[in-house]
Amino acid sequence: MARRKTTSPPPAYRDAAFMESLAARPVRILTEYIDPLVRMRREGVGDTIVIFGSARIGPPEQAQARLKRLARVRHKASPRHRAAVRQARAVMEMSRYYQAARDLSRRITAWSLTFGEQPRRFVVCSGGGPGLMEAANRGAADAGGKTIGLSIELPREQHPNRYISPELNFQFHYFFMRKLWFAQLAKALIIFPGGFGTMDELFEMLTLMQTGKLGHRILILMYGRSYWDRVVNWREMVRAGTINQREYGLLQFADTVDEAFRHIRRGLEKFHVSPDTLVKE
16 A cells, blocks of 8 residues: 655744744744844944824825815815815924924934944934824935834734835834834934824833833933923923923923924934944844
8 A cells, every 4th residue: 555645844934824823923023023133233223213203294295285175175165174174274284294304304314424334323213104204214315314114014004105215114013012123222202293103102212211111311302392282281290290300301392493403413412422232242
């Protein structure tokens, strides 16, 4: 009786069904640490400046085009149209932050290039998506620098913006691993107006600093004080004793690109000119 030939199963790491299983979750988590580590070292990334902000705030020309389209609508008296116009005007007003994020990122990157490439210092890093994240990557690209995008898989598909350096374009599944990479190399965090995601990232960083869980100092700059003071009543938190004056002092504020750049450059020159970088073995 002839022996039946058997086929060898693939190694577990080549088995797609296994790699997507609950049992393999620790392996997937580990890859989201190792892949950025290897690729950033390969590109000589020493440290980063992280810029957060709303995915919904686009460039002024897009906001203006939407207002013009709404002006051509025939049934302008409907409640739905009036609501759309109000929203479009609000978006138009907020679009100034897109240009500010782009300009600030360009200035930071142009300055960072004066430090050379061994290692690359103060590389602009964003969440990789549209809106103000795109503006941050775009400004760095305008200056001719490398720029990082840490994108996240979402139920509503969101593509990485086209201004991210291809070799530094990362896609995460796990929010906590993405946050680790925001914190791991950041020497400064610039927070533009945003929603739940932006606030989540901000308060995560503040909590890490408050509790001494970061191994280095991070400068935190809130851009657009009028927005942030309406959204978060920081001084009421101090008054109520839920944070103290020192913790409130972790925040700096700016309302212009010049002011923001001065704060960031002064802080980096004071605390972070000597590299303490990922590329060190």
